[in-house]
Amino acid sequence: MEGDRRSVNSELWHACAGPRISLPSVGSLVVYFPQGHSEQVAASTLKEVDGHIPNYPNLQSQLVCQLHNVALHADLETDEVFAQMTLQPVNEQEKELFLPPDVGTQNRQPNDFFCKTLTASDTSTHGGFSVPRRAAEKVFPPLDFNKQPPAQELRAKDLHDHVWVFRHIYRGQPKRHLLTTGWSVFVSAKRLVAGDSVLFIRDDKGQLLLGIRRANSRQQTVMPSSVLSSDSMHIGVLAAAAHAAATSSRFQVFYNPRTSPSEFVIPLSKYRKAVHFTQVSVGMRFRMVFETEESTLRRYMGTVTGIGDLDGSRWPGSKWRNLEVGWDESSAGERPRRVSLWEIEPVSTPFLICPPAFALRPKRPPGLLGDDNDLKRCLTWLR
Amino acid sequence: MEGDRRSVNSELWHACAGPRISLPSVGSLVVYFPQGHSEQVAASTLKEVDGHIPNYPNLQSQLVCQLHNVALHADLETDEVFAQMTLQPVNEQEKELFLPPDVGTQNRQPNDFFCKTLTASDTSTHGGFSVPRRAAEKVFPPLDFNKQPPAQELRAKDLHDHVWVFRHIYRGQPKRHLLTTGWSVFVSAKRLVAGDSVLFIRDDKGQLLLGIRRANSRQQTVMPSSVLSSDSMHIGVLAAAAHAAATSSRFQVFYNPRTSPSEFVIPLSKYRKAVHFTQVSVGMRFRMVFETEESTLRRYMGTVTGIGDLDGSRWPGSKWRNLEVGWDESSAGERPRRVSLWEIEPVSTPFLICPPAFALRPKRPPGLLGDDNDLKRCLTWLR
DNA sequence: CTGTGGGCAACGTGCCGACAA
């Protein structure tokens, strides 16, 4: 077993992972997508899957599994958070025996919590860290304003239980909260640059915790490719899943929320709700949640422009990213061109702005692309 | 293909890899050992193979392959050298068609070359780098001794073609060669500490090259385990080899000379010479080459104490590390307890010091462990 | 011949309020 590493503080892990990330409950049923896992490997190695990967004809595009264990970890070098999940494929008959009680663990951000994106001044060697007023008042212990200037020593634990000590002072004209002594060693130790974020939490016992989120644009851990060829990694992912499916035995999956393009272990209930109760059709309008540069959530609107296999030769009929989509705002072009059904929230099409002729078309059989002329005319009309 | 990275300078690569490392020639026939490859993964991840790995009954413990390509690389973060080999399993009948012309590429260290282990003074922030006199005279361009003091600017390329600039000066009482300006940025950029080594080469065109060798004791790249479970990595290695063997198709192997406990791609001619022309038996005396702390070669003497499978359940009859050995010098205990036949040089047993009764024992059938009492008495007698 | 340490100058780090966005 690889259980010799201790799990890290769950609240801090989720704060570092960001508001969009939730993990399925231990014991519940989930759907595991080898394709998604492979995409995470591709994102980590910067190598796409090429033609050398053998087919695993007995490996389905999705495996219903029981989630036996979730361990939360953080990379020792980079502090990147990741989750180690123990999965076990379940047989068809077992699937109906027990349905999971809920959809996901609490992914709510802690209450006494703040997250600030670092400025050039925060990360320069010239000075310290400027703490937003409200943040300092919410999560730091109150200062003694009788002292001149008011100051105290802060101690905060990171994901590895390393304690960082900062001098917290309230000074300047106008007055502001600053972290001075101790700040620069933290910045250089964690190799923070302007654009990265720092977050502080006050937990139940009043202890301070702190974590970091690197800027979305920054390359996360570029897997040192010196150990294993990316081919072998992709094969390893598929062969491990195929072996587990064939023998109904447990296997290990590492999920990197901030590297992986999408979650690939989905609560079964969420999956079923999306697949069985959503009438998806070309032209359907939907919303989808993304994390902004400022680490907040934002919904973007889009339209389904096609339904079909992402990789028809290897994974025919897979539900993984089988929806082609377009986005209303063409400006920020970092949004995916393909999504999966469970990632989106359908929006009841406002009949007012779309002629009934298009909106009421009979649903096309899934997996088949129809003539897109109608759709194009509709979209043009919408502009 | 993963050929988008450029190969690095071969001479410099071999200098960094060390004198013990040689690579098979491109085009030649080699023997590939999945077990050895797996051991490299274990060394990189610090995770031993556990029981969760499926068996690949169709995968032999050794594959005869043609070596189609060798690309020399270096890790961008750590400068660790590694080789990417393209292998293709060959059929039984093909094996005899062409025998490789030679045993290995030139692994001789370059002529105009020196390697110095860094002292505390070399790596401290207090000063520069003290260049051994002979080394400076052999590889650096000659100084103009009319100048007072004699000094010049040195430019040297590393494995990534990054140019480092140093001020080379000859001063002090007594006079000595020093690198001053530019040295400390190099030390901190490469994260060198006392005990690591730096090497300089003057190539054919008079250009200076430089590289590093980290101290043997220092942990090399600890694979950030956040991407792939070590189980999946081991499975990936085995499944990739099994697939290639089944389809006679090419596959990629990454060899890390300084991380891997042993080479696992061996020239076929070397393998055959060792296996067919060596009468191995318990009690046999041999020598084996190791790299010392000072980056030089040294031979150690040992005795074969047993012959048998390293992993009888998974790899029965494998020649990989099937010799159990003891070493004459018990002091330095970092030498392996098991070796493979092609790693050692048999020494004709001096009959003078061992009673003929032991030395002339009939050879035991390989793979079977005999009664060790005779051997033990012999070894005791030798002390 | 070369590793370490004292002396000393130059430079960078880091704390302060001023100012403005």
Next chain:
DNA sequence: TTGTCGGCACGTTGCCCACAG
């Protein structure tokens, strides 16, 4: 409210030689 800057003190870096192993 908070990001950046000039001012300034102090600690570190880095070049020099002396000395000794």
